[in-house]
Amino acid sequence: QVQLQESGPGLVKPSETLSLTCTVSGGSISSYYWSWVRQPPGKGLEWIGYMYYSGTPSYNPSLKSRVTISVDTSKIQFSLTLSSVTAADTAVYYCAGLTASPYYYFDLWGRGTLVTVSS
Amino acid sequence: SSELTQDPAVSVALGQTVRITCQGDTLRTYYATWYQQKPGQAPVLVIYGNINRPSGIPDRFSGSSSGNTASLTITGAQAEDEADYYCNSRDSTGNHLVFGGGTKLTVL
Numbered sequence: 001q002v003q004l005q006e007s008g009p010g011l012v013k014p015s016e017t018l019s020l021t022c023t024v025s026g027g028s029i030s031s032y033y034w035s036w037v038r039q040p041p042g043k044g045l046e047w048i049g050y051m052y053y054s055g056t057p058s059y060n061p062s063l064k065s066r067v068t069i070s071v072d073t074s075k076i077q078f079s080l081t082l083s084s085v086t087a088a089d090t091a092v093y094y095c096a097g098l099t100a101s102p103y104y105y106f107d108l109w110g111r112g113t114l115v116t117v118s119s
Numbered sequence: 120s121s122e123l124t125q126d127p128a129v130s131v132a133l134g135q136t137v138r139i140t141c142q143g144d145t146l147r148t149y150y151a152t153w154y155q156q157k158p159g160q161a162p163v164l165v166i167y168g169n170i171n172r173p174s175g176i177p178d179r180f181s182g183s184s185s186g187n188t189a190s191l192t193i194t195g196a197q198a199e200d201e202a203d204y205y206c207n208s209r210d211s212t213g214n215h216l217v218f219g220g221g222t223k224l225t226v227l
Contacts, residue, residue: 037162037218045154045162045205047216058214094161104209104216105152105167112161 002027004095004110012089012117018082022095022110025076029053032097032108034071034078039112040091048080050098085117123206123219130225131196139191139222141206149209151189153182156203156221165204166191193224201226 008020022034035050051057053071060067063082071078082089093115097108123143131137141151150169154162164173166182169189179194189208193200206219 044203044221045156045207045218047207047218050216060215099167103150103152103168103171105164105207106154106162107164107167107173109161109163 002031002097002108004097004108006093006095006110006113008113008115010114010116012085012115013119014086014117015084018080018085018089018115018117020080020093020095020113020115021077022079023075023077024097029071029073029076033100034069035096035098035106036069036080037094037096037106038091039094040088046091048082048093050100051078087117089115090117091115122210122217123208125204125206125219125222127220128223128225130227131193132227133198134195136192136194137196137224139193139204139224141189141191141208141219142187143208143217143219144187145208145211145217146184146187146189149213151182151184152207153189153191154205154207155200156205157201162205196224196226198226200224 003025005023012018033050036048049059051069057069066083068081092112094112095110096106153166156162169184170182181192205221210217
């Protein structure tokens with residue numbers, strides 16, 4: 001049973017960089033496209049991006065200039081960094097595993113972690 | 120703005136059938152996926168590839184697609200089906216993913 005667990009600061013100051021890590025347990029780093037999805041309080045889901053462990057990442061065009069997703073195969077972890085954050089980046093951030101052939105779907109989710117952007 | 124459009128809210132009487140729809144031009148080309156999300160919980164996959172139901176999802180959940188509209192149907196809605204439902208697919212470039220705005224389902 002593959003499980004995901006997000007970790008990182010719950011509070012980030014405006015203009016600083018948000019950094020989160022997702023630890024994969026019980027599975028292989030090559031099993032999924034590793035992804036991040038966020039959800040502002042009371043609002044809908046927003047796809048941030050995904051990356052296969054050996055491939056090129058794909059990012060939401062609206063966030064592309066500020067986001068980086070990376071995969072650490074040795075630690076079986078993947079990470080999200082989002083620079084120059086504002087209050088609009090306050091959200092629950094989920095890490096997720098995306099199956100991408102032939103259908104695209106997230107069938108593995110972390111529990112989510114709330115990140116608040118505030119001074 | 121989302122390329123996938125959902126009704127913000129839908130209600131259904133207990134035991135009745137409800138259909139939740141998702142509209143978008145990219146659905147003519149790409150498959151739709153549906154997620155159920157209950158308050159304070161991560162989303163759960165309920166339908167993928169327009170019509171496929173993962174193991175463990177009750178068979179009262181079914182999916183369909185026609186033209187630019189994908190649908191999630193719950194036949195015999197139960198109280199535990201009250202949740203937010205999101206559709207998801209690829210965008211017009213095919214390289215990115217997009218979620219619909221979500222539909223809040225109330226079971227009366």
